Amino acid sequence: MPGPFGSGSVITVATCTLNQWALDFDGNVERSLQSCRLAKAAGATYRLGPELELSGYGCEDHFLEQDTFAHCWESLLELLQQGASDDLVCDFGMPVLYRGVRYNCRVLCYNRQILLVRPKTSLADNGNYRESRYFTAYRKTQAINEELLLLPKAVQEALNQRTCPFGLGYLQSNDGVSIGCESCEELWTPNATHIDLALRGVEIIGNGSGSHHELRKLNQRLELMVGATRKCGGIYLYSNQRGCDGGRVYYDGGAIIVCNGKVLAQAPQFSVKDVQVITATVDLDEVRSYRASIPSFGIQAVHNHGQDALANDLCIDCPYDLQAQDSALMMTQITLPQEDGLNISSPQEECCLGPACWLWDYLRRSGAAGYLLPLSGGADSSSVCAIVSAMCHLVVEAAPTDDQVAQDVRRVCRRPEDDNDWLPKTPQELASHVLHTIFMGTENSSEKTTSRAKRLGEAVGSYHLSVPIDLMVNAVITVFARATDRRPQFESRGGSMAEDLALQNIQARLRMVTAYLFAQLVPWTRSRTGFLLVLGSANVDEGLRGYMTKYDCSSADLNPIGAISKGDLKAMLLWASERYDMEVLREIAGAPPTAELRPQATVDDINAEHSQLDEEEMGMSYEELGWFGRLRKLSRCGPVSMYRKLRVVWTHLSPSETAEKVKRFFFYYGVNRHKMCTLTPSYHAEGYSPDDNRFDLRQFLYNSRWPRQFRVIDELVEGEQSGDGPNKKKDV
Secondary structure, eight states, X not given: OOOGGGOXXXXXXXXXXXXXXXXXXXXXHHHHHHHHHHHHHTTOSEEEOOTTTTTOGGGGGGGGSHHHHHHHHHHHHHHHHTTTTTTSEEEEEEEEEETTEEEEEEEEEETTEEEEEEXXXXXXXXXXXXXXXXXXXXXXXXXXXXXXXXOOHHHHHHHTXXXXXXXSOEEEETTSOEEEEEOTHHHHSTTOHHHHHHHTTOOEEEEEEOOBOOTTOHHHHHHHHHHHHHHHOSEEEEEEEEEOSSSSOOEXXXXXXXXXXXXXXXXXXXXXXXXXXXXXEEEHHHHXXXXXXXXHHHHHXXXXXXXXXXXXXXXXXEOSOOSOSOHHHHGGGOOOOOTTOOOOOOHHHHHHHHHHHHHHHXXXXXXXXXXXXXXXXXXXXXXXXXXXXXXXXXXXXXGGGOHHHHHHHHHHTTOOTTOOSOOOSSHHHHHXXXXXXXXXXXXXXXXXXXXXXXXXXHXXXXXXXXXXXXXXXXXXXXXXXXXXXXXXXXXGGTOOHHHHHHHHHHHHHHHHHHHHHHHHHHHHHTTOOSOEEEBOOOXXXXXXXXXXXXXXXXXXXXXXXXXXXXXXXXXXXXXXXXXXXXXXHHHHHHSOOOOOOSOOSOOSOTTSOOSOOHHHHHTSOHHHHHHHHIIIIISOOOHHHHHHHHHHXXXXXXXXXXHHHHHHXXXXXXXXXXXXXXXXXXXXOOTTOOOTTTTSOOOSOOXXXXXXXXXXXXXXXXXXXXTOSTTOOOOO
């Protein structure tokens, strides 16, 4: 309904990113309440929160417990009694049990009354998502005013309200403001909910989401919202959880407000702050005018109303005014579109800042005193070191203006309770408290990597130790020799391949044992309390190929790069070298990857790079591994279809060369798949992650000879070479 005498229909709306934690009901209430207070302080009359914000999105099988539902009702009641919805339409996310069925719901409240419980209609079940394991997708069966949810007895008594509408409704206020809901996955569906809402005349649509970070995903998400309002008009608000809520994924915030295809406000994707609220003051007449200017929109809106006899029944009366009382004055405060449009992080920033925020959440919520990182001086462990350094930069920047961050950093650094003023002055000072790096060298380690590890530790400010482990290695080999009367030798010194691999693996596995020993006792040696979490540093490509020793330094408490490719890590190192002024990172990015587990081929030059190179040992490059990984997971290719696709892409290789590489990959993938069952919990960042625990669900015992598949590939190669294949080239 337009304002009087052309004064406009002005309303201020708010959305937020909240760092919720699964099952932390008290903390979740506190953060939700803070967001409501900030929204009201900004003059908003509508506030949108993330999906399942009262329980935390990542409760997983805890959603099967009745306690989770009961605690959410307790949380909702507490929010209303503390005034969260006083003069503010609040759109909360929580699970609701209705007629014996579990639903993922939006709960819209105003002035301590529950106006509507709106269930989710499309559930996310791909990748890391398992929503249909816990919830049922709602299907509309009757008019909204015929479906009523009986509220829990305690809620009835406290609110003096027995029931509330349940279903696919939307709100309409006394002064004509209409508000509808769309929930996360519904935005991504072909027949998205916002289309029907727009055709019904709903001007404000809120999407409460639980969307986790994945490299290069944010731009797709934001473009969908911008495109939705560009096509249908309207004001679209998006709220997302942020942080590590107890699992492998990081919810990357990025709340946004869009109007008629233009971005009005956008929250940062990465931050260590628990609560961030963005607002926009908009004129609803702009939405009405925009839609009325599109003839096809009007035709479809009329057709939609004519086809649906229940159209009017979907509207829930909200008997209050939501527009600004002085619209003429507020017209001068209308939020203008952002000139630079969407703010989207580069892949290099995503690789660094996403895991950095995830590590900070894990550290402060686990009660640990810091991290211990086995630092080899190579690209992988140095990437983890750079990520922890980025974490320290983010925390030091946020702590002076955010009380929660300040409290957390004092607690993690074990400051006395009465020391309320201390804050680290530099990222290096914070790193000296929370990051412990250890170089565990042997006689096979080069001077190059020893030097790089030391210089990087100095640059980031870590507590760095160099610990030779030759004594341990020799002791274990001596135990074996005394028990068997045989002493293994490296292949270069006359031993067999089995001996060579065993000697390499014992070095790697002793590093894991040493790392955990130091993680337990280093705080004690520094006269500090607590324990350290051990960080792993195996990248996604090595995990996919199985190019790692089981129970070596890839086995740790956490791995922030376990789903990031080698190529992305090297690009991130170059970005971080400039961002944080660490030239040693550029040097590390340019060094050839090496495990340094075999003796050097030559010792003439102590400054030479090690002769044992990863790509030579694997029989494939990291770039090729990236192709294998994307085709296997993202393109859903088995050996035969992967060969066919690569024949089109790898034009520089002959059919037999391509076939040999594909068969080599699948052989080692099958032989080593069992290693994925014990993979360290890794930050999820890449769509082709081989994480067997939650994401990449496949058997771990394969017939690694792949007889049928490899036979078909051989037939295809033979056909091409004989001139009968699909890639046959005509003679010139």
